[in-house]
Amino acid sequence: MTYCIAASINEGLILVSDSRTNAGIDNVSTHGKMHAFATNSDRIIVLLCAGNLATTQAVFEQLHRDKIKNAPINVNNVECLSEAAAYLGHVSLEKQKQHLNAEGQSAFNPSASFILAGQIGSEPHGAYMVYAEGNSITSSANTPFLQIGESKYGKPILDRFLKLNTSIDEAARCCLVSMDSTIRSNASVGPPVEMLIYRKDTFRFEEYYCFDDDNDYLLQLRRSWETKLREAVAALPSLNKESIRSMQVTL
Numbered sequence: 001m002t003y004c005i006a007a008s009i010n011e012g013l014i015l016v017s018d019s020r021t022n023a024g025i026d027n028v029s030t031h032g033k034m035h036a037f038a039t040n041s042d043r044i045i046v047l048l049c050a051g052n053l054a055t056t057q058a059v060f061e062q063l064h065r066d067k068i069k070n071a072p073i074n075v076n077n078v079e080c081l082s083e084a085a086a087y088l089g090h091v092s093l094e095k096q097k098q099h100l101n102a103e104g105q106s107a108f109n110p111s112a113s114f115i116l117a118g119q120i121g122s123e124p125h126g127a128y129m130v131y132a133e134g135n136s137i138t139s140s141a142n143t144p145f146l147q148i149g150e151s152k153y154g155k156p157i158l159d160r161f162l163k164l165n166t167s168i169d170e171a172a173r174c175c176l177v178s179m180d181s182t183i184r185s186n187a188s189v190g191p192p193v194e195m196l197i198y199r200k201d202t203f204r205f206e207e208y209y210c211f212d213d214d215n216d217y218l219l220q221l222r223r224s225w226e227t228k229l230r231e232a233v234a235a236l237p238s239l240n241k242e243s244i245r246s247m248q249v250t251l
Helices: 053-068 081-101 155-161 168-185 216-234
Strands: 003-009 012-017 020-024 027-030 034-036 043-051 112-120 126-130 136-138 145-149 193-199 207-211
Touching: 003 043, 003 112, 003 126, 003 168, 012 043, 012 112, 012 168, 034 193, 043 053, 043 145, 043 193, 053 081, 053 112, 081 112, 081 126, 081 136, 112 145, 112 193, 126 145, 145 155, 155 168, 168 193, 168 216
Parallel strands: none
Antiparallel strands: 003 012, 003 145, 012 193, 020 027, 034 043, 043 112, 112 126, 126 136, 193 207
């Protein structure tokens, strides 16, 4: 399984991904799901991947080959992120069809989803989620983040705290807590955890982090979050039987 987050806020982008691809009883494997392209100086483009590993690898390799060969459409000549997302969706569909048409693959599920994030030229930075069907959506003012993979465990903190005007450093911590909450609740999501912070209009990758399970900062963040949660629950208002209307239940 997979969990990836892309937060697009006023100050820039925060991209976070886990690395677990299999979590059987005696077989745990990992593979990076964040891919940053080396592009022209007027753009920054990063992919986060979820779904079938063969498909996601094939898609990334095709995008890389198109860039090297200067294909008519590639990551270096698209004019905006929405065009890049449409191009990515087309390549993804083609690779899925190739797997489906292969002999002996009737039970094989080649579907994959992606988040494409970055900035191109004078266009604002942003993020797009590309579905397995090839269509895409972008983040919004009300929901300034996108998720792919095992999203339900890490979504509550993003819904409550992540806003467009959240500082980029606070948003990064929020995304890491979201990832750690998912790791805690689902064994199929696991470290190493990669995080890339992009500050708008810089067109540089300067803040990249990779956290193993025993990373000191990640452990400190986990303990602090759990402690604060316990304190918050303990401080909640007590039940007041006189002010709460009770309902009699007949069994």
